[in-house]
Amino acid sequence: MPQTLLSLVTAELSAPADPRAAAMAGALAARYPYAARAVLFYGSCLREQHLDGLMLDFYLIVSDYRLAYDKSWLRTANRLIPPNVFPFEHNGLIAKYAVLSEADFARLNSIAADNVSVWARFAQPSRLLWAADDIARQRAITAVANAAPTLLSLASPMSETQDALALWKTGFTLTYNAELRAEKKGRSLSIVDADPDRYRRFGEAALAQGLPLSPRDIMSRWRQLQRRGKWLSVVRLAKASFTYAGGIDYLAWKINRHAGTAITIKPWQRRWPLIGALTLLPRLFRGGAIR
Structure with a gap:
């Protein structure tokens, strides 16, 4: 019996990660004792075996910005222009982490997002390295599980074929054009080529459950996303x-x-x-x- 997208996302988020990254996630959460809900590890370092000298990428999910910050201007900045991004060091490793509330993390992984930055990243592999409790864990998993359908739904009318891998490549190419990206041209395609089995399984599972957006006005939506992005x-x-x-x-x-x-x-x-x-x-x- 084929796996559902939610089960695939749950397994991937729960897969082992470098113990040093996991320790870093726990230390990061400890800095926000009243607000931390989940810590996710994502990005190119997820695939690396040696982390020394690299900058790791985390998302810290908090209950709300009021509990996360003592300073009101940081709360306002995070609410108006999410996320806030900060540097972090732990046991010789360096990282940057972005802060989002649970509500913003769910919204920005969904088709309701007004920019691509969160769902484009979490449609790719990530790890849930720390969660405050089972409710926080399930909310994070549910939010991440919306990222792939969002990307594929927006890519579907723009692709010449409905093959799962072609949709992923179309989607990533479009998202790279909707942000300032330092990576070389072709990077969006190499993401899929690096693990085609993963993207085919996730893509087919997302397509099987149905996509949340109809093709109507997709080109206009992408123009808006690219300008805003x-x-x-x-x-x-x-x-x-x-x-x-x-x-x-x-x-x-x-x-x-x-x-x-x-x-x-x-x-x-x-x-x-x-x-x-x-x-x-x-x-x-x-x-x-x-x-």
């Missing part, structure tokens, strides 16, 4: 320069990777990071990141 990426980078420790350097690194520049941050830009970030944004236009 590019500008939202800029706004998030500018925000990160203010909320992320060393964020102005992080922004410069992002631009250098994408545009092939060699930006060096000046002392005054570190002193006034938000203004400094705004002066760097034209480089994104010249580098072709914003169209």
Whole structure:
């Protein structure tokens, strides 16, 4: 009997991960004792055997932003322009983690999301490394299980064929065009090619349960997602320069990777990071990141 998408997602999220990443997730949750609900590990480091020198990627899911932060401006920033992103170090490993409430995590994995950033990532493999309780675990699993149907539903009318792997490749190509991405052209296709069996099983399970969106007005929806996604990426980078420790350097690194520049941050830009970030944004236009 074929596996359901929910059972596939549950098994994947529960699969073993590097013990050091799991320890890091627990330490991260401990920083938010009154708000932490789940910690998910995702991204390219999930496939790596040696984590030293790499930057790991986590999502911290919280009950609400009021309990997560002492400072009201951080609550407001996370609510208006989710997520907030912060650096983290533990036992010699470095990471960045994004903070979302349970409600925002569920919404941003669903077809109701107004940008691609969350469901595009969680349609890919991830691990649920820490959960506060069974309810938190099930809510995280349910949210992640919506990511693949969202991507495939939006990709289906844009694909020349309804083959599961073709839909995935179409979907990832479209999402890469809806964000500022530093990766080389073709990266969106290599995601699927790296594990075609996984994507075929997940794709066929999603297609079997039905997709949540009809083909009507899909091209218009993608234009909106792409316009909003590019500008939202800029706004998030500018925000990160203010909320992320060393964020102005992080922004410069992002631009250098994408545009092939060699930006060096000046002392005054570190002193006034938000203004400094705004002066760097034209480089994104010249580098072709914003169209």
